[in-house]
Amino acid sequence: MSASPFSLAGRTILITGASSGIGEATARLCAAMGARILACGRDRERLANVVADLAGADHQTIVGDLTDPAARQALVDAAPSLDGCVFSAGAAQLAPMRMVTQRHLDQLFAVNYDAPVLLTQALLAKRKIAANASLVYVTAVAEHVAPHATGIYSGAKAALTATVRTIAVEHAKQGVRANCVSPGYVATPMLDGLQNVMSTGDKAALAPLGMIEPGDVAGAIAWLLAPASRWVSRTSLIIDSGLTLHVR
Amino acid sequence: MNDESSFQHPFHLRGKTVLVTGASSGIGRAVAVECARAGARVVINGRDAARLGDTLALLEAGLDHVACVADLTDPPQMARLVAACGELDGVVHAAGVHGVTPLRMLRQSFMQTVLDANFLAPLMLTQQLLAKKTLRNGASLVFMSSIAAHTGTVGVGPYSASKAALEGMIRPLALEIAPRAMRANAIAPGLVDTPLVNDDRAWLDEKAKMYPLGLGKPEDVAYAAIYLLADISRKVTGTQLHLDGGIPWT
Numbered sequence: 316m317s318a319s320p321f322s323l324a325g326r327t328i329l330i331t332g333a334s335s336g337i338g339e340a341t342a343r344l345c346a347a348m349g350a351r352i353l354a355c356g357r358d359r360e361r362l363a364n365v366v367a368d369l370a371g372a373d374h375q376t377i378v379g380d381l382t383d384p385a386a387r388q389a390l391v392d393a394a395p396s397l398d399g400c401v402f403s404a405g406a407a408q409l410a411p412m413r414m415v416t417q418r419h420l421d422q423l424f425a426v427n428y429d430a431p432v433l434l435t436q437a438l439l440a441k442r443k444i445a446a447n448a449s450l451v452y453v454t455a456v457a458e459h460v461a462p463h464a465t466g467i468y469s470g471a472k473a474a475l476t477a478t479v480r481t482i483a484v485e486h487a488k489q490g491v492r493a494n495c496v497s498p499g500y501v502a503t504p505m506l507d508g509l510q511n512v513m514s515t516g517d518k519a520a521l522a523p524l525g526m527i528e529p530g531d532v533a534g535a536i537a538w539l540l541a542p543a544s545r546w547v548s549r550t551s552l553i554i555d556s557g558l559t560l561h562v563r
Numbered sequence: 564m565n566d567e568s569s570f571q572h573p574f575h576l577r578g579k580t581v582l583v584t585g586a587s588s589g590i591g592r593a594v595a596v597e598c599a600r601a602g603a604r605v606v607i608n609g610r611d612a613a614r615l616g617d618t619l620a621l622l623e624a625g626l627d628h629v630a631c632v633a634d635l636t637d638p639p640q641m642a643r644l645v646a647a648c649g650e651l652d653g654v655v656h657a658a659g660v661h662g663v664t665p666l667r668m669l670r671q672s673f674m675q676t677v678l679d680a681n682f683l684a685p686l687m688l689t690q691q692l693l694a695k696k697t698l699r700n701g702a703s704l705v706f707m708s709s710i711a712a713h714t715g716t717v718g719v720g721p722y723s724a725s726k727a728a729l730e731g732m733i734r735p736l737a738l739e740i741a742p743r744a745m746r747a748n749a750i751a752p753g754l755v756d757t758p759l760v761n762d763d764r765a766w767l768d769e770k771a772k773m774y775p776l777g778l779g780k781p782e783d784v785a786y787a788a789i790y791l792l793a794d795i796s797r798k799v800t801g802t803q804l805h806l807d808g809g810i811p812w813t
Contacts, residue, residue, distance in 0.1 A: 320786055321574040347570045370570060483809050487775030492809065499798075523741030527798045534573055534795035543574065543786035546779045548809030553802045557741050560734050560801040 320543035324349030328540060329390075329397050331381055331434070332404030334361040336503030337453055340529035341401050341536050346370045348537060350399070355379065355390060381430040391437045396445045399540040400438065402431035403453040407505055409464040409512050420467050427471035432478055439486070447490035451539045452479050453532070454495045456555045459563055464513075472497075476551055483549035492548035496535045499555030501527045522556035573795035574786075577602035581792060582651050584635060584688070585658030587614035589757030590707065592621070593781030594655045594788050599623040601789050606648050608658070610634045635684035636676075645691045651698055653792040655705045656685035661759060662722030674721050681725035686732055693740070701744045703792045706733060707784075708749040710807050726751075730803060737801035746800040748791050753807030755779035776808035 318324065328345050332338035334356030342352050346369035356362040359378045366374050377393055379386030381404055406426040410419050431452055438444050454472040461469040476495050483493035500506060500519040509515055519526045535552050538544055553559075581598050585591030587609030595607045599622040607622075609615040612632045619630045631647045633640035635658055662677035685706055692698050711719050712726035730749050737747045754760060754770055756778045761767050771778045787806050790796055 319572075320782075321572050344573075348572050480811075480813070484775060484811055487809050490776070492776070523738060524744065524746070524798050524800060531795070531798045535790075535799070537572075538574065538790045538795075541574075543790070544783075546776055546783040546808050547787070547804075547806050548776060549811070550805040550807075552799070552804060554796075554799050556798045557737055557800045560738050563734075 318542070321541050322349050323537070323541060326398035326540070327351045327353065327395055328399035328401065329353045329355065329394060330401040330403065331355045331431070334358045334365055336403070336505055337498070337501060337529045337532045338401065338403035339365050340533035341403060342366070342369060344530065344533045344537050345540065346374065348541070353377065353394060353397070355381065355404070381434055382425040387430070387434050387437055390434070391441050391443060394438065394443045397438065397443055398445050398448050400435070400444070400448070400450045401453070401536055401540070402434070402451070404430065405453060405505070407468050407509060409509065410467065411464045412466050415467060423467045424471050427468065428474050431475060435482060444486070444491060448492075449540045449544070450482065450491065450493040451536050452493070452495045454497045454551065456497050456499045456553055456559055458497060460559050480549050487548060492544070494539050494547060494549070495551035496532055496539070497551050497553045497555070498532045499527055499558040501529055501532055503529055522558035523560070524556035527554060527556050574789055574793055575602045576653070576789065576792055579652035579792070580604045580606065580650065581653040581655065582606045582608065582648055583655045583657060584608045584685070586618050587611045589759055590752070590755060590781045590784045591655070591657030592618045593785040594657055596621050597782060597785035597789060598655070598792070599626070599628060603653070604628060606631060606651070608633055608635070608644055635688055636679040641684070641688055641691060645688070645695055645697060648692070648697055651692065651702060653703045653705070654689070654692065655707070655788050655792070656688065657707050658684060659707055659759070662725055663718050664721060665718050666720050669721065677721040677725050678728070681722070682728045685729060689736065698745060701794070701797070703796070704736070704745070704747040705788050705791045706747070706749045708751040708803060710751055710753040710805070710810070710812070712751060714812050734801045741800065744797070746797070748799060748801065749803045750784060750787050750791070751803045751805050751807070752779055752784050753810050755781060755784060757781055774808035774810050779806065779808060
């Protein structure tokens with residue numbers, strides 16, 4: 316065997332949501348493993364700071380909100396041929412079912428479902444996904460357990476998981492793989508944002524192996540991007556610290 | 564931060580001792596070889612002394628690897644292995660047997676032999692390792708399940724049942740060992756080209772057409788085991804890692 320199956324050297328990888336949380340940790344790890352990163356996020360300054368700090372050279376940034384069709388188009392136009400894509404841009408909002416509105420539903424689906432799915436469509440249509448590329452989608456273990464007030468968030472993530480299976484089966488001929496990582500509560504700015512509506516610390520304390528750090532999820536994503544997982548596709552890897560063991 | 568030369572990726576097992584059962588051929592042998600290459604000291608177990616010796620010779624030199632011949636369906640031999648292991652940071656239960664017969668022709672004695680090898684041996688080895696305090700805090704236990712625990716194939720009932728039993732045991736085990744930061748996960752591979760299944764090449768080639776990414780190689784399973792053994796997966800527990808070339812099933 317020549318190259319290490321755990322190296323990303325020579326690979327170009329798109330990471331959405333790269334300016335913070337799981338996306339940021341993934342950019343750091345993948346760059347350190349030798350990848351050239353195309354980092355996408357909404358906050359220009361934070362994104363620039365993340366990329367300035369990455370190992371290696373020739374990384375690229377593209378600022379934009381991927382729920383905006385024009386931003387997706389700009390990203391697709393700017394993208395070189397991609398050996399990997401990590402769809403980690405996402406948003407969570409809570410609403411009990413009796414208070415769900417069309418607006419809540421549209422917002423959560425726009426970020427968590429429409430954006431990654433339509434970006435994938437455009438990248439495939441414009442032939443920006445290289446043969447043997449690995450696509451990794453960040454979902455949430457909520458897709459399985461759907462606790463209180465997460466009906467629409469869980470639904471959007473479950474919908475994404477289902478669509479990823481189709482992407483995988485349709486593009487296996489080119490050796491393209493598509494998988495999900497399905498994390499529990501991860502210590503990210505997104506989770507901090509929910510502090511005023513739920514006690515996230517209490518929830519995380521229920522997990523037998525404790526709070527999950529962004530780097531834990533990044534490790535799973537990096538494994539799914541690397542040649543080491545060349546036979547893994549159409550699956551979802553749960554990283555939940557044991558949180559949902561009693562209900563799945 | 565920009566110093567690439569000092570970075571070592573997190574998919575390594577340096578400083579760990581890992582027990583691999585079924586290491587005399589197929590998936591177990593590849594797991595042992597790749598774990599040693601990833602930096603682990605490896606304790607290998609199998610039933611065939613000569614073939615286990617061949618595996619030992621394949622291991623990356625430098626660490627004090629150990630081979631221990633034992634049939635894990637025999638309690639005294641299992642006890643000997645547990646005594647020989649020393650302290651462990653990981654276990655990969657790769658030993659397993661075929662279990663193929665249509666239900667109307669199934670004999671209870673056959674079912675028992677399949678359960679003994681595929682379910683009771685890894686279960687009771689885990690019990691012994693826990694009872695004898697052989698597992699270090701943070702240890703990772705990896706069980707070899709199969710896609711057959713989730714899908715239906717004519718005649719494969721006894722094998723499927725034995726692997727489903729194994730997966731059923733993993734979630735309670737994961738909860739019981741979590742206070743010591745220990746983890747338990749399964750790998751559920753589809754068809755991997757190993758001596759267990761490749762005696763009929765025509766059948767295997769026909770089956771391969773079902774797999775969008777082709778048949779698996781033993782190394783594919785080994786790399787999944789390394790991920791689950793390494794500290795980078797410290798928050799992954801009680802799961803089945805599906806490794807099946809993207810074969811359509813849900």
